[in-house]
Amino acid sequence: MALDTSRLDACWTPGQGASVQQPAMLLDHAAITSLELLEGSLGGHAGSLFDFLARAGSPMGLRRIKQWLCRPLTDVREVQKRQTVVAFFTDHAEVRMTFLEATQLLPDLERLVCRSVSGLRPIAGDHWQQLPEEQEEEANPRMAGGAAWAVPASCAAYTALNQLLHGLALAWHSTNLIAQAESVTGTVLPSELTTFLGACEPAAEALDKLNAIFDFMDASCPRGQLTLQPPKPEAIAYDDRAAAAADLQEAERALQEALLQIQQHLRDHGASQALLAKVVMCEDASQGILRCPAAVGPLLVQAGFTLQPSPARGQFVHAHLPWLAELGAACIRAREAAERAEQQLLLEGVRLFLTLLPELEGLVHACACLDALAGCAEACCPENAPAGCTFSRPILLSTEECRAQSHPALKAPAAGAPRTGGRAGGILRRANSSASSSSGGGGGAREQWGSGDVLWLEDLWNPQLTLGEKNRGCADIGNQDVTPNSVSIGGSCSPQIFLLTGTNMGGKSTLLRAACIATILAHMGCNVPCRRATISVVDRIWMRMGAHDRIMLGESTFMVEMSETAAGLAGASRSSLVVLDELGRGTATHDGYALAYAVLAHLGREIGCRTLFTTHYHGLTQERLIRPHVSLAHMAHTTTPQGQFLPLHTLRSGPAPEGSSGIQVASMAGLPPRLCARAHKVAAHLCHQLQQKQHPAAPCLDALLDKYQGNTFPISAVELAALRDALRKIRQNCAVWPVPN
Structure with a gap:
């Protein structure tokens, strides 16, 4: 994990010898490696301090512990707030275990927020909060050309948003378990803990607003698929979407009835079911062209169709009917209008999500911190010592x-x-x-x-x-x-x-x-x-x-x-x-x-x-x-x-x-015994030589210097200088190195 110390280095002036106020303790690579904070001596997390503390349930809680390990706080008040929350989790094991079990179901919300914002912000436009409606198409090229950018709500573009909304609902449920402990068990929550829980309250209202559009809280909704709710009065742009959907349904019904009438006409004139199955409408419904076998061509002429040459000569013909073209064009216009209404609804939902993003991020941050603190309390519980x-x-x-x-x-x-x-x-x-x-x-x-x-x-x-x-x-x-x-x-x-x-x-x-x-x-x-x-x-x-x-x-x-x-x-x-x-x-x-x-x-x-x-x-x-x-x-x-x-x-x-x-x-x-015995003899010989070099006057001069430093007798500065010079000369001839055993 890369450690960003740019802001911390700006607060640090080396070599001054005085304390400098900074937001976090500075740990260099040597300290992180030597203390095995993130990696053990054999590589990986095994044996590291992070391995000991990694009791959080969610990926973001584990990531928060890593960040705290590399950047411990130096603000005493902030540290004391964390200590109070850890003390609460330590004293209330049932609340701690219930919360940690709930957080194990959480996805990595922090990464899902980044993926959702990076994928949805271009759809909403770079300056979506400031642009008026008439400039939306010009500012957002994806909106140009009608439904060119429109995608179904279940495609991969909205997978991260769907997972995020589901995860946020679970995160709110997890933090709410702590709040319920006060009413269920009578436990008094400390003010530091209620501060974390209070940061989750705005997210509850934000989730209710998003739930008015996105069906992420519906248990019947398949996981991994984002759907839209039925029309609700409080939802944005639902009236336009409902009207467009009704028009599309009516146009498709009229076109389908026309095709059924044509098939009935052919059936009445002796066309077999096998031939009727091959009568299909071309992709561009606005042209009113049917692609059918050449055997039913004369029957379609009787019904008012005009035959046109087909690329597959001798097998199929193209039959054109003006009133069928009008029905096809009406169906296409209704479908485009429905797609634009669906787009607009999704666009409003995306903009609402981006507007409520600070509240949602507050829930993610609070849940990650609480998960990390609960994990630290679980790891550093006295019962685990x-x-x-x-x-x-x-x-x-x-x-x-x-x-x-x-x-x-x-x-x-x-x-x-x-x-x-x-x-x-x-x-x-x-x-x-x-x-x-x-x-x-x-x-x-x-x-x-x-x-x-x-x-x-x-x-x-x-x-x-x-x-x-x-x-x-x-x-x-x-x-x-x-x-x-x-x-x-x-x-x-x-x-x-x-x-x-x-x-x-x-x-x-x-x-x-x-x-x-x-x-x-x-x-x-x-x-x-x-x-x-x-x-x-x-x-x-x-x-x-x-x-x-x-x-x-x-x-x-x-x-x-x-x-x-x-x-x-x-x-x-x-x-x-x-x-x-x-x-x-x-x-x-x-x-x-x-x-x-x-x-x-x-x-x-x-x-x-x-x-x-x-x-x-x-x-x-x-x-x-x-x-x-x-x-x-x-x-x-x-x-x-x-x-x-x-x-x-x-x-x-x-x-x-x-x-x-x-x-x-x-x-x-495991060194050979003969080798160790030889080393013992050499060490004893060196020790004997060092003892012989010890000057006999050195202990006396040391005691004399001690008496002077203790002010037990007067001595002049000249005498003191001479005493120190004599002691220095003696020590130059007395090797004071480690004595081998």
């Missing part, structure tokens, strides 16, 4: 509310006290204790944290994890093993950067995707896969995940990675969400480490946006220039009694204590 997980209504805050700290949700704790164990893994509301002490006791660092924009997600999980079981035929979602985790970024209690380390196969990328998916669902107005969620408006998600090259452009994997990172840094504002997964892995270790360090420092010190950052450069967790700006966390793992590596997929605070466990994961992948 795995054991230990749930869905909840998020709190979406505007940027002004967050930075002014005016919303009650910002006054209360994000999700209780921090927890370091258990199923959820704990809320990371601040950096670990060592980070707080090393950054100076919390005074200066906590002032930098209070930028206002928040992303607080308690017991977060990724709903795409349930799709694997569903695609394998497992219907019992409640028994699936999904581990929820909690993330807290921003506000006055957490830094803006979430630095995640841990083992391979530990679930770091899955957690990043889950946070982005929760953010998108919250801006769509859906329930989010969390126990509680507080999110300030995100104007754009910048994402750098995965590895791929661009052969046709001559760009390597690392070049693509740096290009996407540069675009994200240039366009990110304080309200953006930046997601970087293992940045700098495609080049030399020291270059990748330096780039990851520089990007983290730029995001924390210059932009100040919410950032999710995963890395296997474990030395970044010890860098003092970025420690005040990050929350440290890692994905835990354990070892079985048999010595096998086992990821727990549980989030815990602090840096990863045992590195990335890359060799253990390689062994799980």
Whole structure:
């Protein structure tokens, strides 16, 4: 599906570092692809977020979900309206299921509207609303020449209109089911839902007017055929059509009686039935010519006919009679008049349809939105969550509310006290204790944290994890093993950067995707896969995940990675969400480490946006220039009694204590045991060398610098500069790279 971002790009000025008000969150191709919003990793919808949300009944409802996925709203009020409707459908399962079952019968009304308008507007004329009647034939070439453009009402030109009118009647019935819930069950409909239903009311009157002409609501009307109603007083041009039809019937009756008299004359003079069956009137009835066998020619001369030569000489003759020509001409004139009246009636019906088109489109739009919201409520219903997980209504805050700290949700704790164990893994509301002490006791660092924009997600999980079981035929979602985790970024209690380390196969990328998916669902107005969620408006998600090259452009994997990172840094504002997964892995270790360090420092010190950052450069967790700006966390793992590596997929605070466990994961992948044993020896040797390079004075100088930053003793500026220079020289000889296990 092509995404039209022309209007959105006009609202976006990259590189300004300030929030910009725009109608929808901007998602580039990298974000849509990496998050698998529309397509899964294996191609097609299977495994994508759309596959999870695709519970709407109609094609237009499914299309609306796709549009919302690619363009989530940033208007908090509009999002809250959707949330209210989703909450109603979530709480009233019977109403939701009844409505979704009714929408499954709907055709694709949006496409039928386009097909009907494109096919019928030329018939009505390009300027049909402004032209007087005497200019109609001149403005519309199809009307020239009488009935040249006229077509039967059952032909293909009106098939789309017929299907549309039938579908609109079903759409009105579907939305009316929701309105009836208030009177039947006593359910009080929220005002946001009545607004959608109120948009359908004008369409009811429009359908009644169209029903006065078109027989689309008649159960006896065959599906796929559009017929006209019998004359009704309120219908336009029905009097002319009825009079023309009566004249045509009378003319055809007179002509038929004349032909019967001629046949009776021939029969009385001995003509056989076989010869009479071959006596037919020529196509042009106004000429009054009969085509008959040559054997009955003398009998027709006796009746007053004049014989004319026939192209088929010797077999047939043409017989002409003036008074028969008059009857034929009268019949032709009556038929043309009836066709013109039929045309005019259809023309008036088409014009009436085009006049009422805004009301009908309002019904289509309201029905599509309600279908999409009901489908989202069905997908994100708490009963459909795995054991230990749930869905909840998020709190979406505007940027002004967050930075002014005016919303009650910002006054209360994000999700209780921090927890370091258990199923959820704990809320990371601040950096670990060592980070707080090393950054100076919390005074200066906590002032930098209070930028206002928040992303607080308690017991977060990724709903795409349930799709694997569903695609394998497992219907019992409640028994699936999904581990929820909690993330807290921003506000006055957490830094803006979430630095995640841990083992391979530990679930770091899955957690990043889950946070982005929760953010998108919250801006769509859906329930989010969390126990509680507080999110300030995100104007754009910048994402750098995965590895791929661009052969046709001559760009390597690392070049693509740096290009996407540069675009994200240039366009990110304080309200953006930046997601970087293992940045700098495609080049030399020291270059990748330096780039990851520089990007983290730029995001924390210059932009100040919410950032999710995963890395296997474990030395970044010890860098003092970025420690005040990050929350440290890692994905835990354990070892079985048999010595096998086992990821727990549980989030815990602090840096990863045992590195990335890359060799253990390689062994799980099937690398030969001798090869893995050799890798273990090499890793141990490298670790020993790095420990020998550690300068013994480095910890002392670090502690001295900590005391100065904590203002525990006075020191001059010159002494501070010398101290920093000494520490810099020591660190130049101390490699702080990832330590292999």
